[in-house]
Amino acid sequence: MPKVKVPRKSTSVDMTAMTDVAFLLLTFFMLATKFKPDEPVIVDTPSSISETKLPDVDMMMISIDKENRVFFGIDGQQKRDSLLDMISAKYKVAFTESEKKEFSLISAFGVPVAQLKQFLSLPSAERSKIKQPGIPSDSLNNELGDWIWFSRLVNKNIRVAVKGDQSTSFPVVKQVMNTLQDKKMNKFNFITTLERGAE
Amino acid sequence: MAEIEGGGGGKHKGGKKRGKKLSTRVDFTPMVDLGFLLITFFMLTTSMNKPQVMDINMPIKDKTIENQPVPASQSITVILTKDDKVVYYFINQEGEPEPPIITDFDSRKGIRNTLITENAKRNKYLDSIPVYKKQMTDGIIDKPTYKAHLSAIKNYEKGLIVVIKATDESRYKNLIDILDEMLICNIGRYAIVDVSDKEKEMVKNAQPTN
Numbered sequence: 001m002p003k004v005k006v007p008r009k010s011t012s013v014d015m016t017a018m019t020d021v022a023f024l025l026l027t028f029f030m031l032a033t034k035f036k037p038d039e040p041v042i043v044d045t046p047s048s049i050s051e052t053k054l055p056d057v058d059m060m061m062i063s064i065d066k067e068n069r070v071f072f073g074i075d076g077q078q079k080r081d082s083l084l085d086m087i088s089a090k091y092k093v094a095f096t097e098s099e100k101k102e103f104s105l106i107s108a109f110g111v112p113v114a115q116l117k118q119f120l121s122l123p124s125a126e127r128s129k130i131k132q133p134g135i136p137s138d139s140l141n142n143e144l145g146d147w148i149w150f151s152r153l154v155n156k157n158i159r160v161a162v163k164g165d166q167s168t169s170f171p172v173v174k175q176v177m178n179t180l181q182d183k184k185m186n187k188f189n190f191i192t193t194l195e196r197g198a199e
Numbered sequence: 200m201a202e203i204e205g206g207g208g209g210k211h212k213g214g215k216k217r218g219k220k221l222s223t224r225v226d227f228t229p230m231v232d233l234g235f236l237l238i239t240f241f242m243l244t245t246s247m248n249k250p251q252v253m254d255i256n257m258p259i260k261d262k263t264i265e266n267q268p269v270p271a272s273q274s275i276t277v278i279l280t281k282d283d284k285v286v287y288y289f290i291n292q293e294g295e296p297e298p299p300i301i302t303d304f305d306s307r308k309g310i311r312n313t314l315i316t317e318n319a320k321r322n323k324y325l326d327s328i329p330v331y332k333k334q335m336t337d338g339i340i341d342k343p344t345y346k347a348h349l350s351a352i353k354n355y356e357k358g359l360i361v362v363i364k365a366t367d368e369s370r371y372k373n374l375i376d377i378l379d380e381m382l383i384c385n386i387g388r389y390a391i392v393d394v395s396d397k398e399k400e401m402v403k404n405a406q407p408t409n
Contacts, residue, residue, distance in 0.1 A: 015227030022234030029241035046375040049382055050253040064371070161252060168371035170279070177391075181257050189252035192375060 041065040041110070041132075043165045047195035054191060058157045060148070061191075063108060066165040068172040069134025072147050073108030079154045080104045086150040093117060110134045113143055137175050144176065148183045160188040253378060257391070274360045275317060277310065277377060278394060278402055281368035285310045285377070286402050299401045304376050314359070314384040322358035325385060353387025361389040364398060 043063050056075075063071040074080055084103045088095050091113045095103070099120040110132035111119045119127065137144035151158055160180060164173055180188055271290040278286040278299075287310065288299040303309045319325055328349060335345040363377055374391075381389050 012226075015231055018231050019227045019234060022231050022238060026234055026238050026241065029238060029245060033241050033245045045250065046372040048251065048253055048375055048379040050251050050379070052252050052254065054250050054252045163250075164371040164375075166370065166372040169367070170365045170369045170371060170374060171367045173371050173374065174365070174393075177257065186257045188255055188257075190255060190375060190378070191250045191252050192379075194251050195379075 041069070041071060043163050044167075045163060045191050045193050046166045048190075048192040049195050050192055051194065052189075054161060054189070055159065058155055058159055059161055060151050060158055061108065061161045061163055062144070062148075062176055063110075063163040064165060064168045064172055064176065065134075066167045067134075068169060069110055069132065070137050070144055070172070070176065071108045071110035071132070072135055072144065073106075074151050074154075074158075075107075076155070077104040079151075082154050083147070083150050086153065087113060087116075087146065090146060090150075095120070112136055112141075137172075137179055139175075142179060145179045145183055148180065148185060152183065152185070160185050161191050162188055163191040253375070253382075255378070270360070273321060273357065274362055275314070276362045276364060276398070278398055279363070279365040279369035279373040279377060280402050281366070283370070283373060285373075287313065288401065296401065299404065304373075304380075310377070311380050311383060314361070314380055314386065318359040318384055318386055322352070322355050322385075324352045324355055328352060328385060349385075350387065353385050355387075358388060359386055361386055363389055363391045364394040365391070366394050366399065366402065 041063060043065055058075070060072070060074040063073070065071070074083060081100060081104050084095060084100055087093075093113060093116070095117060099117060102120045102124070103116075105124075106127075109116070109119070112133065112135060115133070119130075119132075122130070135144045135147065136142065148160070162173075162176060162180075177188075180186075271292070271294055274290060276288055276290075276296075280286055280301075284301055284303055286299045286301050289297045291297050302313070304311075331340065331345050331348045334340045335342060340348075361381065363374075365374055378389075381387075
């Protein structure tokens with residue numbers, strides 16, 4: 001019996017189509033991307049059925065992590081610049097140009113003003129490693145209030161978002177809310193994640 | 200290959216000299232690798248879904264504004280306590296608090312149940328919310344109109360008023376949960392108030408629902 005000869009096929013596949021797909025997706029992601037701002041702490045937000053989206057601009061964000069530390073962040077590099085100028089005038093702390101530059105680049109921080117200079121002089125890789133103590137927000141030394149107040153002066157359309165962790169204890173949240181009310185920010189947002197399957 | 204054809208050479212073997220045909224195919228595999236590597240990078244660094252927010256309006260802190268008394272028959276006081284428990288009580292006709300009841304955030308038999316029944320007793324317009332909603336999905340009314348109707352119904356003056364009091368043992372999650380219940384139960388009139396010492400005592404004596 002004659003052997004059936006299987007014709008040898010080439011193993012090389014035409015990659016052109018795959019390249020097309022890959023680069024199409026790449027283009028999509030590049031255009032749709034907004035880089036995640038690096039956050040100093042991981043905050044596990046509670047869920048709610050609210051569907052309102054967080055606006056991109058004119059925001060200041062107050063994060064409270066599960067160890068009840070308070071962090072503060074504001075959008076816009078120029079705004080951060082002028083905010084730091086006001087803080088340095090009030091607390092009589094002079095910042096060098098490079099420290100100002102560094103401050104305008106970080107999205108959120110959680111150190112008291114007294115430690116801010118030292119914090120900014122660290123290289124950014126080390127900054128993420130050290131444990132930030134949080135911004136003082138109690139009635140004795142309410143630095144958070146000053147940050148909020150100066151942010152309002154820097155940007156009068158600013159809105160506040162409070163991002164708390166599920167297990168943040170209520171007194172801290174109350175303190176932050178009271179501070180906001182003291183600074184005449186009576187309307188604010190709580191950041192939540194969308195609850196699944198709730199109606 | 201590239202060769203200059205000499206002038207008068209008659210020694211050609213007929214046919215033209217042809218350059219060897221090179222294949223135009225390029226191996227795209229490394230390019231695909233690169234493409235997918237970059238895709239992965241962008242996918243991981245992207246924040247695609249924006250977080251949701253919940254609006255809160257706090258009253259203006261001003262000593263000159265007198266606190267308005269809340270009509271007793273309309274109000275329910277909800278106290279957030281430790282271990283995700285909730286204590287609620289009503290105020291009866293004589294202005295005395297009724298025995299407090301302890302419950303939780305369970306979506307079936309927790310605080311939501313109470314809020315929905317109590318609000319339905321007081322707010323007679325609640326039934327029209329699904330009607331408006333259907334009208335909106337059918338395109339009869341637009342979204343702003345729907346929102347206006349919804350807000351009018353939620354803030355109906357005889358509807359339930361919820362006084363939210365959070366004790367120091369409660370968590371932030373509890374606060375968000377109760378605010379979420381306000382949204383779910385269509386309650387537009389609520390306030391976050393400090394808890395009093397008397398109520399802290401009441402919490403201790405609260406009984407679970409029968």
